[in-house]
Amino acid sequence: MAFIEFHDVKKVYRSGEVRIEALRGMSFEVERGEICVIVGPSGAGKTTLLNILGGMDSLTEGRIILDGEDISAYSPRKLIGYRRRDVGFVFQFYNLIENLTALENVELASQICPAPLDAAETLRAVGLGERLGNFPSQLSGGEQQRVAIARALAKNPKLLLCDEPTGALDYNTGKQILQLLEDTSRKSGMTVLIITHNSALTAMADRVITVRSGQARDMRLNPHPTPISQIEW
Ligand SMILES: Nc1ncnc2c1ncn2[C@@H]1O[C@H](COP(=O)(O)OP(=O)(O)O)[C@@H](O)[C@H]1O
Ligand SMILES: [Mg+2]
Structure with a gap:
């Protein structure tokens, strides 16, 4: 059994009379500890699959199986615990709370989960040891994304889900963020899923899933992923 299994997953959004099939029978697997890059055009269903x-x-x-558990059968109450305990999220626009410091942003997330890592320690690990007391507005985009990654990692989650994590960053800053995600996975064995529309990034992945029209059209394994530091685009 794989760490993550999607079995013929469908998602229909309804707004009034309109039915939008965002996922049309999506099936794929990801093994524990892998870096998985998910590529595909806008509207293909990438964000939908990550959110689910x-x-x-x-x-x-x-059906969706994670670490042997059928999370698609979870009650709303069980899903709350699952979100708090098992999943770290990184979004394109960081989503930090503007009137809390970097440290407080990370502490806030770790307070709602059972076995958090130390917030200051985690911020030091992402290279922000000197910036604990800064507010988001006092940090660059790349630094804000590091806070967001620390916030996700401090939960000590089973998996890290990243939706276009470099979408708002310039080339070099984006590359540093991907380096941090790569280091995190390689050092701690964390399973990391990264959505991107930059197909050059597929080279860094252990596994590449191509999504089109709500389906996983291709799943490819890279026996020798290229370190992000060696990828140019
Ligand atoms: N909350 C929603 N309500 C209605 N339609 C949605 C919603 N979220 C996404 N969609 C639709 O589902 C499809 C897939 O969207 P999305 O998963 O965001 O794609 P991607 O992330 O690959 O760009 C799109 O057609 C989008 O408009
Ligand atoms: Mg999206």
């Missing part, structure tokens, strides 16, 4: 895997949205049909 992260317990932020529900599926319409199908």
Whole structure:
């Protein structure tokens, strides 16, 4: 059994008369400790699949297994615990709380989960040891994304879900963020899923899933991933 399994997952959004099939029978697997890059055009269903895997949205049909647990059968109450305990999220626009310091942003997340890592320690690990007392507005985009990654990692989650984590960053800053995600996975064995529309990043992945029209159209393994430091685009 794989660490993550999607079995024929369907997601239909309804707004009034309109039915949007965001996922149309999506099936794939990811093994524990892998860096998995998910690519595909805008509207393909990438964010939808990540949100459902992260317990932020529900599926319409199908089954999702994570670490042997059928999370698609979870009650809303069980999903709350799952989101708090098992999943770290990193978004394109950081989503930090502007009137809390870097340290407080990380502490806030670790307070709602059972076995958090030390917030200051985690910020030091992402290179922000000197910036604990800064507010988001006093940090660059790349530094804010580091805070967001620390916030996700401080929960000590089972998996890290990243939706276009470099989408708002310039080339070099984006590369540093990807380096941090790569280091995190390689050092701690964390399973990391990264959504991107930059196909050059597929080279850094252990596994590449191509999503199109709500389906996983291709799943490819890279026996020798290229370190992000050696990828140019
Ligand atoms: N909350 C929602 N309500 C209605 N339609 C949605 C919602 N979220 C996403 N969609 C639709 O589902 C499809 C897939 O969207 P999304 O998963 O965001 O794609 P991607 O992240 O690959 O760009 C799109 O057609 C989008 O408009
Ligand atoms: Mg998206």
